[in-house]
Amino acid sequence: MIACVKTGEWLSGILGAEDAGMQLGILLREKWRLPKKTVHLLFQQKEVLLQGSPVAQHTVTEAGQEIRMRVCLPEPLGIEPVTGKLEVLYEDDHLLIVNKPAGLLLHPTEKAHRQTLDHLVSGYFLQQGIQAKVRHVHRLDQETSGAVLYAKHALSSALLDERLRLSLIKRTYLAFVHGRFTKKSGTINAPIGKDRHHPTRRRVSPGGDPAITHYQVINQYADAAKVECVLDTGRTHQIRVHLSYLGHPLLGDALYGGKPLGIARQALHAVNLQLVHPFGEKSIRVDCPLPEEMLRLERQLEG
Known part of the structure; x- marks a missing residue:
């Protein structure tokens, strides 16, 4: 466009x-x-x-x-604004990219949730005089940190949703996982569905939704590895499920078999976001450096 x-x-x-x-x-x-x-x-x-x-x-x-x-009619924010620390990685008239810290829900899943990333973005919109509904384009798990994309008006939202559906928004993650890899890179093409034995867990299932994850081992340690993952799809817990399926659960990810070796939460961070801007076809690349607790983990593994 x-x-x-x-x-x-x-x-x-x-x-x-x-x-x-x-x-x-x-x-x-x-x-x-x-x-x-x-x-x-x-x-x-x-x-x-x-x-x-x-x-x-x-x-x-x-x-x-x-x-x-x-197409930019004033709208209610749609969620109660909360003033707090929000790290903006990129912003223009049409979109906003922010850094979500680990431990913060992206959006409320219950009425009692009053402190989520959406609440903080709503507070930022209010402070900046942006009269638009808060619309996240994709999601991160509560314990996953990193870059999250928001649309700043309805048309931008529609165009970004379409780009996400067509896998035209590249999302790159860094994970620290258990074990030693025999292959330095590969593609995991395995459908993901709900685990009927657990209310929140997902699993690889023939009847699940298509899910594709590309991985590359960046560093191999004694019995752990630093792995880069790029998603073609965006299934719930996709990287966590796929790497566990390979026998390499994330450090700190108890739900999928990981142990808290050097980190108390799942060692997963959305480190990079790349897309073609919906208005003007400009290429955008936003990097989101590893948070301190993952840098400490990396130093520990290297030592």
Whole structure:
């Protein structure tokens, strides 16, 4: 999609040669991949403008035309704002990437949960005057730390969700696991489903959802390893399940057979996030360094 500038409730940009000669409705739906319902409502409410005037879906585009869309309407935050420490790794008009500490829930799973990452992002939005619903694009387990992506308006959310579904958002994790690897790298393609013997645990199951994890051993220690993992899918507990399935549970991950050797929580961190920006096709790479407790663990293993 073209680079867009946010001005109040409107996004505006200039159509390029690659966007010319198409019916505008087709351009928005099929090339820019806006949701059909969103496109229908925008045209119905005369909130798509070319050169400052409302147009119909069948209008044929020309290079150099200014397009404006009213897609950034003020919204309630959707969750109670909480003021607290929030480490922002990247931000622009359309998206926000923050560092989630270990031990903090990403979003409330019960009414009693009043201190989650979503609550802190809501508080940040309130402080910054951002009138938008809090929308996380993907999730991390409570005891996993690292980079989390948020959308700052509904259209950005729809486009980022589509990129996530198509595996166009690359999420890289670092894990410290038990054991010695015989292969330095590989791909785990094993479906994941619920474990009917445990309320929260997952397991590799033929009837589960497709799940693909790519791994590479970064460092092999005496009886542990530092492993980089990249996800093609985003199943609950995916890395934890897949590495345990290989016989290499995460250090500190008691649910999947790991022991607390040098760390009291599962040794998993979302270290890197890469994506093509939904507005402008700019490549974004955000690094999130290992937290102190994992750096201490690394030093211990090296020693």
